[in-house]
Amino acid sequence: MTCINRRDLGLLVLRVGTGAVLAAHGTQKLAGWFGGGGIEGTTAAMEAMGFHPPKHSAMAAGLGEAGGGVLLALGLATPAAGAAAAGTMAGAVAVHAPAGFFATGGGYEYPAFLGFTAAAIGLTGAGRYSLDHATGHVLDRPWVVALAFAGSALAAAAVVGRRAKGQEDESPAEGEHADGSA
DSSP states (O other): OOOOOHHHHHHHHHHHHHHHHHHHHHHHHHHOGGGOOHHHHHHHHHHHTTOSSHHHHHHHHHHHHHHHHHHHHHTSSHHHHHHHHHHHHHHHHHHHGGGOSOGGGTOSHHHHHHHHHHHHHHHHOOOSSSHHHHTTTTTOOHHHHHHHHHHHHHHHHHHHHHHHHHHHHHSOOTTOOTTSOO
């Protein structure tokens, strides 16, 4: 009889909890579940937040959260799941950053916490009580970790950078009003 490993049990609880929260948020965006806007509402929100193209951004955010969350909860392809969720949360942090840190004021505290947690799980691995362990860690190799986090960082930087550039282009020049008059 094997003794329950507290570290692996802790990782299971952390994975399932974080994964469920991410999956719920993602399904709000994709399917309108749990009071979400679905893909149409999320597309409109993405456009209002300056993400272009808005429908692709809505799909990417929903899939990053829902897909990353489900995979984290299962402990399957954990590096890719953690990287995808962390990259998605980087976009959310960029949106909330102007409001400061604390979530009570609309700040980035919550998406940053989810992103850091997903990244930590992706880097640490899923533990013994996971599908990665059951499959011999075929999707949890050092090269997968490096590739997943590098790809996610590049994609997040491109999306956030494109959004920031779009916002710069839309803001009026100094001394000029939004309608173009001086």
